[in-house]
Amino acid sequence: xxxxxxxxxxxxxxxxxxxxxxxxxxxxxxxxxxxxxxxxxxxxxxxxxxxxxxxxxxxxxxxxxxxxxxxxxxxxxxxxxxxxxxxxxxxxxxxxxxxxxxxxxxxxxxxxxxxxxxxxxxxxxxxxxxxxxxxxxxxxxxxxxxxxxxxxxxxxxxxxxxxxxxxxxxxxxxxxxxxxxxxxxxxxxxxxxxxxxxxxxxxxxxxxxxxxxxxxxxxxxxxxxxxxxxxxxxxxxxxxxxxxxxxxxx
Amino acid sequence: xxxxxxxxxxxxxxxxxxxxxxxxxxxxxxxxxxxxxxxxxxxxxxxxxxxxxxxxxxxxxxxxxxxxxxxxxxxxxxxxxxxxxxxxxxxxxxxxxxxxxxxxxxxxxxxxxxxxxxxxxxxxxxxxxxxxxxxxxxxxxxxxxxxxxxxxxxxxxxxxxxxxxxxxxxxxxxxxxxxxxxxxxxxxxxxxxxxxxxxxxxxxxxxxxxxxxxxxxxxxxxxxxxxxxxxxxxxxxxxxxxxxxxxxxxxxxxxxxxxxxxxxxxxxxxxxxxxxxxxxxxxxxxxxxxxxxxxxxxxxxxxxxxxxxxxxxxxxxxxxxxxxxxxxxxxxxxxxxxxxxxxxxxxxxxxxxxxxxxxxxxxxxxxxxxxxxxxxxxxxxxxxxxxxxxxxxxxxxxxxxxxxxxxxxxxxxxxxxx
Ligand SMILES: Nc1ncnc2c1ncn2[C@@H]1O[C@H](COP(=O)(O)OP(=O)(O)OP(=O)(O)O)[C@@H](O)[C@H]1O
Ligand SMILES: [Mg+2]
Numbered sequence: 001x002x003x004x005x006x007x008x009x010x011x012x013x014x015x016x017x018x019x020x021x022x023x024x025x026x027x028x029x030x031x032x033x034x035x036x037x038x039x040x041x042x043x044x045x046x047x048x049x050x051x052x053x054x055x056x057x058x059x060x061x062x063x064x065x066x067x068x069x070x071x072x073x074x075x076x077x078x079x080x081x082x083x084x085x086x087x088x089x090x091x092x093x094x095x096x097x098x099x100x101x102x103x104x105x106x107x108x109x110x111x112x113x114x115x116x117x118x119x120x121x122x123x124x125x126x127x128x129x130x131x132x133x134x135x136x137x138x139x140x141x142x143x144x145x146x147x148x149x150x151x152x153x154x155x156x157x158x159x160x161x162x163x164x165x166x167x168x169x170x171x172x173x174x175x176x177x178x179x180x181x182x183x184x185x186x187x188x189x190x191x192x193x194x195x196x197x198x199x200x201x202x203x204x205x206x207x208x209x210x211x212x213x214x215x216x217x218x219x220x221x222x223x224x225x226x227x228x229x230x231x232x233x234x235x236x237x238x239x240x241x242x243x244x245x246x247x248x249x250x
Numbered sequence: 251x252x253x254x255x256x257x258x259x260x261x262x263x264x265x266x267x268x269x270x271x272x273x274x275x276x277x278x279x280x281x282x283x284x285x286x287x288x289x290x291x292x293x294x295x296x297x298x299x300x301x302x303x304x305x306x307x308x309x310x311x312x313x314x315x316x317x318x319x320x321x322x323x324x325x326x327x328x329x330x331x332x333x334x335x336x337x338x339x340x341x342x343x344x345x346x347x348x349x350x351x352x353x354x355x356x357x358x359x360x361x362x363x364x365x366x367x368x369x370x371x372x373x374x375x376x377x378x379x380x381x382x383x384x385x386x387x388x389x390x391x392x393x394x395x396x397x398x399x400x401x402x403x404x405x406x407x408x409x410x411x412x413x414x415x416x417x418x419x420x421x422x423x424x425x426x427x428x429x430x431x432x433x434x435x436x437x438x439x440x441x442x443x444x445x446x447x448x449x450x451x452x453x454x455x456x457x458x459x460x461x462x463x464x465x466x467x468x469x470x471x472x473x474x475x476x477x478x479x480x481x482x483x484x485x486x487x488x489x490x491x492x493x494x495x496x497x498x499x500x501x502x503x504x505x506x507x508x509x510x511x512x513x514x515x516x517x518x519x520x521x522x523x524x525x526x527x528x529x530x531x532x533x534x535x536x537x538x539x540x541x542x543x544x545x546x547x548x549x550x551x552x553x554x555x556x557x558x559x560x561x562x563x564x565x566x567x568x569x570x571x572x573x574x575x576x577x578x579x580x581x582x583x584x585x586x587x588x589x590x591x592x593x594x595x596x597x598x599x600x601x602x603x604x605x606x607x608x609x610x611x612x613x614x615x616x617x618x619x620x621x622x623x624x625x626x627x628x629x630x631x632x633x634x635x636x637x638x639x640x641x642x643x644x645x646x647x648x649x650x651x652x653x654x655x656x657x658x659x660x661x662x663x664x665x666x667x668x
Contacts, residue, residue: 058583058661079587085661086585097580097665101266111584113255158584 003070005166005197006032006055011064013050013220024050025061026220034165036231037192038199039208042217048201051217052170055199056091057081069165086115090159092169092200096151098143104130104154105139111162129157133187149180156187160196167191169200173207185210185237192235210237256590260597267570271602274566278606278641279613281559285552285637286614290627292548296541297628302466303534309361309500310396311507312528313351314489315343341515341524342486351492356510359503362392364491365474367482374429374470376440381428383421384468386442388477389491394420396493399471404436404451407473415475420451422469445480447472500531552633556640563641564648567599571652572667578656579664591657592650599649603642611638 013025024047032038042048053059054066057073066073068088076084085091098107108126117125130139133153143151152172159167169188173181181204189210192198200211208214209228212235216224229236264271348365351357372386387393394406407418419440426435426449435449456466478484494503504527517523571578581591611634618627656664 053662056583058665060660082582082585082587084585085583089585091583093665097576097583099577099580102262106262110581113259114581114584114586114590162585 002034003067004031004033005036005069006030006199007065007067007070008055009065011051011054011061011066013047013054013059014062024220025054027064028217028220028222030215030222032197032199033231034197035192035195036197037188037210037212037229037235039211039214040199040201040217041203041208041214044203046217047220048217049170050220052168052199052201055166056089056168057085058091082114086111087162088165090162090164090167092152092155092159092167092172094171094174096143096148096155096175098151098154098158100143103140103142104135104146104157107143107154108158108161111158115162125161126157129161130154132160132190133157134183147180149176149183152176152180152184153187156184160191165197167196167198169198171201171203173202173204181207189235189237210235212236253593256593257597259590259594260601263594263598264601270566270570274563274602274645275606275609277559277562277566278603278645279610281556281562282607282610282637282641283613283617284555284559286611286629286633287617287627288548288552288555289545289630289633290614290618291622291625292545293630294627295625296538296545298625299537299541300534303530303537309494309497310530311492311494311500311504312489312530313343313347313492313507313511313525314528315341315486316524316526343488343490343525344486347511347514348487348490350510350514351490351507353510357492357503357506359494359499359506361493361495362390362396364390364393364396364493365487366393366489366491367474367477368488369477369482372442372470372481374425374440374442376429376438379429381425383425383442383470384465385470386477386481387469387471388474388482389471390474392493393471393491396491399456400454401451402454403434404449406451412473412475415479416473417445417447417476417480418450419447419470419472420453421449421471422453422467423455424465424467425470426452442470442472443481447476497531500529504529552637556637559641560644563603563644567645567648568652570598571595571649571656575656575659575664575667578653579659579661579667582657582659582661582664588657592654595653595657596646596650599645599653600642602649603645606645607638607641610641 008028008030011025011028012023015022015024028047028051040048040051050059054061057068060074068084071084073081073084098104099110102110105123105126108129109122112122112125127136127139130136133156135150135153135157138146138150138154141150143154146154152175156169156172159169167188172188173184176184185207188198188200192212198211200207202208212227212229212231212233214224214226214228215222216226345365348363351360352363354360357363367388369386371382371384373380373382390412391406391408393399394401401420404420406420407416410416411418419442421429421435421440429435429440430438435452438449439446440449441447453467453469453471492503492507494500507527508523511517511525512519512523515524578591614634615629618629621627656667659667
């Protein structure tokens with residue numbers, strides 16, 4: 001195929017300096033093909049979030065090369081980076097990060113507003129995305145009127161509404177209960193099945209079991225890269241997704 | 251992303267926090283309104299003072315005895331109890347003094363010289379209606395021009411009336427209404443302390459006297475000998491009003507008058523004079539500078555209130571942006587360009603500042619309709635521009651600067667900001 005969606009070469013990230021220096025990433029090299037579904041696992045403090053923030057162009061690496069769709073991110077200026085974040089990347093945060101006092105619909109429309117999509121098309125696409133995450137009946141609600149699971153689904157809708165090449169999720173289910181976790185994973189599985197490239201961080205094996213590939217980080221280094229299903233096939237758990245997860249199962 | 255879109259974001263941002271938006275607006279509003287109102291009242295006071303000085307007549311010198319003997323407009327406070335000058339030489343002003351001053355050889359800068367005898371409170375009676383005139387002036391016809399008192403209906407008295415000591419009088423508006431109501435007083439008889447006078451003219455209304463407590467329209471002017479014959483007797487003059495030929499000759503007129511009077515009263519260059527000269531021009535200058543200080547003080551108070559308002563705006567704007575740094579981070583993470591974020595915050599600040607500023611101007615406009623303590627406020631356009639400019643400027647700078655700083659952060663830094 002064409003260039004991989006993600007290509008990292010020897011990425012390092014050092015926080016602070018002197019005695020307080022923390023080497024969060026110590027040379028990560030990684031390639032993610034289009035349509036892959038990757039789960040990143042590792043102990044707390046192993047550098048998962050650091051890696052994810054670099055992938056999402058929210059932070060810059062201390063050294064190393066990072067390409068998205070063959071474009072070297074390090075060479076982009078502020079304006080191009082904003083366009084890249086807007087068009088190519090959908091980011092789902094552990095803490096949802098919806099904008100307060102704005103309705104679910106407005107939150108989902110926001111990336112398209114910055115992307116210059118017309119108001120009517122924005123409305124249609126936002127409603128479609130909200131329907132996709134099963135929140136058609138909550139479009140007028142503001143974040144503080146939604147449950148955690150619902151907020152995360154709004155965040156997922158916001159991330160996927162621009163049809164980004166890459167969907168990144170940092171512990172999207174970290175703050176959710178089993179039922180809500182199931183809902184979000186179901187959506188992600190569906191997106192993967194539809195061919196979207198997904199990278200997510202998780203602590204839970206159950207969540208990682210949904211991915212086609214599992215990467216383990218220890219102290220800022222990739223120590224294990226394990227494929228569970230082929231890149232161009234469906235996600236491993238997708239077949240069972242037709243039935244809902246039994247409630248309360250761990 | 252269109253401008254309209256950014257404006258919509260800004261409005262939504264403001265609506266999302268109504269109380270804070272309201273308080274910011276209020277701060278700007280008070281600052282702007284206070285500045286405009288204070289300056290307007292200062293200006294109003296200063297103009298009203300200037301006007302009442304101008305009403306006294308332009309280019310005139312008023313000579314009066316410096317030891318009692320009936321100062322201009324005041325009741326005669328006889329005697330020289332606190333006189334500290336060379337008492338033996340102290341002399342009253344006389345008609346002869348006035349005549350000497352009228353000599354164009356000696357006082358070439360004088361256009362006219364009007365001797366004045368004035369008494370406070372003379373009772374006027376007409377058909378049962380009675381009124382106490384607060385100022386009765388006996389003088390020459392030139393007095394009208396020198397003291398800027400035009401006649402509205404009827405006529406002035408002329409030199410013939412003076413020579414013949416005719417009992418005619420020109421009355422002020424207040425006297426006319428008190429005695430005649432709406433009827434035309436010209437040609438009517440009025441008795442002053444029992445002596446009948448014929449009203450021949452009514453003075454033009456000089457307007458409210460502003461800060462002065464005395465009503466400048468409560469006046470009657472009669473030929474000098476008429477008042478001397480019937481009321482005061484042929485004694486000293488209260489004052490002599492000398493009108494200079496022009497604005498630039500008042501000083502030379504004053505010097506000439508001084509020379510003549512010094513000679514007539516036998517005052518040596520080292521001795522202290524037994525008269526004083528009130529120069530309208532110097533008075534105006536003195537009062538102007540006093541009023542200037544007064545206006546400056548008001549301006550300082552206004553500036554402080556603007557400063558305090560500005561600090562309020564600064565505070566709220568800084569808090570707003572700091573508090574919303576996380577929101578800025580979210581917006582950046584989903585691909586907002588820096589310009590859009592900055593534009594939104596700048597617009598929010600602009601809308602608040604303009605809203606507050608314009609409402610402040612509006613309130614100031616309404617406020618200046620009211621007369622407070624006799625002062626009619628006068629709007630000063632530059633104060634409006636200054637107040638609006640400063641408050642909007644402060645709003646924009648302190649809304650824009652931290653927003654720009656936040657918009658420059660990497661998304662993750664802004665997101666981590668707590
Ligand atoms: N802004 C920062 N400044 C300094 N050190 C940081 C910063 N962010 C992260 N670190 C350090 O970098 C290391 C990796 O952090 P990171 O957040 O990537 O861990 P993580 O794998 O996401 O952990 P968790 O599973 O708890 O979320 C940690 O040791 C952390 O202390
Ligand atoms: Mg983390």
